[in-house]
Amino acid sequence: MNLNALDLNLVRVLDALLREKSVTRAGEQIGLSQPAVSAALNRLRHALNDQLFVRRGNDMVPTPRAESLAEPVRAALREIERAFQPATDFDPAKLERTFTLMGADFFSMLLMPSIAGVAPGVSFRFLDSAIGDVSKLLQEDRIDLALERPLEVAEWVSSVALFGSPFAIIAARDNAALCQAGIAEGEEVPLDFFCALPHALRSIDGSMSGFTDDALGRIGLARRVTLALPHFQAVALAVAGGPYLAAVPTQFAVAAAKTLPIGIYRAPIPIQSPAVRMYWHARRDDEPPHRWIREQILDEVGRLGFKD
Structure with a gap:
């Protein structure tokens, strides 16, 4: 297409339509009347040879072509706004x-x-x-x-x-089951132990499952989550003083092990890392x-x- 024929205001209209999915709301956002937005949309359709939006009820649903333009258009407008902002000396002090x-x-x-x-x-x-x-x-x-x-x-x-936040397994350094089985810190917890021992879980909504349970479910297994707590520190304290295992972010496990009597172990299965x-x-x-x-x-x- 000929960029010399593209009015920058059309780009603003396209961005507003992508945000609002409504001709009326888009016009309110950028200070144009509904007819002016509709006229701009028609010009955009002609310039890009695409419908861009199709009506569904009261909303305008973007076509794949319009969706592909959303982020590039938004980024371009941000750069233009940044270029025209007055220079200011920002002093954090x-x-x-x-x-x-x-x-x-x-x-x-x-x-x-x-x-x-x-x-x-x-x-x-x-x-x-x-x-x-x-x-x-x-x-x-x-x-x-x-x-x-x-x-x-x-x-x-x-x-x-x-x-990235890979998971590590923590347990009390004197965890009776792990000690009796001769599983040392840094080693992998065998899958049968991992599923049989009680687990503590950080859960902000009271759910008794998480990423670890998803990973086990994919191979047809489950663990015993017997304690759900809202904070990682609470989980670490429970592990340090009880029989629990817990899957926690590695960075947290390392920090907690400096002040609590817990050991860090490897999980027996890959656990999705958020x-x-x-x-x-x-x-x-x-x-x-x-x-x-x-x-x-x-x-x-x-x-x-x-x-x-």
């Missing part, structure tokens, strides 16, 4: 702000203490994963960032990968303080060796 983060106690224990002093006027509040839906909390500005496993989020939520991500509202993409704190978290994750 002068920033006075409280950032609210959400995630598992895994992060409040291992990450937050190390970034708490990044700037004199910056404070942090950390909320538990169980408080609610990430998209809704970001939309309502109740949180600035969420540090979570892969989630289904709204299309206006931005994210970046933080690190890639932890950082989520935020896309309207904060280019906000200097927000971009700065995201960079601090990414740098600290790298320094702590989580990416390994």
Whole structure:
């Protein structure tokens, strides 16, 4: 197509339609009337030789061609907005702000203490994963960032990968069953032991199953989950003082083993490893303080060796 004939306003209309799936709502978002949006859509259809959207009830459903344009168009508009933003000198030392983060106690224990002093006027509040839906909390500005496993989020939520989180098995160093069987720290727990011994599980919603149970189910086996707790630290304490095994993120297992009498073992089967991500509202993409704190978290994750 001839890019010289493409009006930039058409790109804005396409982005709004992809976000809102409605001619009326798209027009409200970018300050155009419904007829003006419809006319722009017709021009886009002609320029791209594709229907782009088809009506289904009150919504406009994007075609595969339109869906393929969503992210490139959004990224291009962000770059244009960034290019025309007035230059500002951002000084973290002068920033006075409280950032609210959400995630598992895994992060409040291992990450937050190390970034708490990044700037004199910056404070942090950390909320538990169980408080609610990430998209809704970001939309309502109740949180600035969420540090979570892969989630289904709204299309206006931005994210970046933080690190992989492989699982390790923890048990008390004096776990009677493992000691009697002669299974040493660092060794693989035999599959029959793994399924027979009681397990503790970190569960924010009370569920008695997780990634480990999914892995066992694929080979027709099951384990005995007899204790579900809402926090990793609670799981580690239960393991240290009881007969339980637990599958926890390797980084947490290593940290917990420094202060608790627990040993780290290898799982007898591959367990799916969730890639932890950082989520935020896309309207904060280019906000200097927000971009700065995201960079601090990414740098600290790298320094702590989580990416390994």
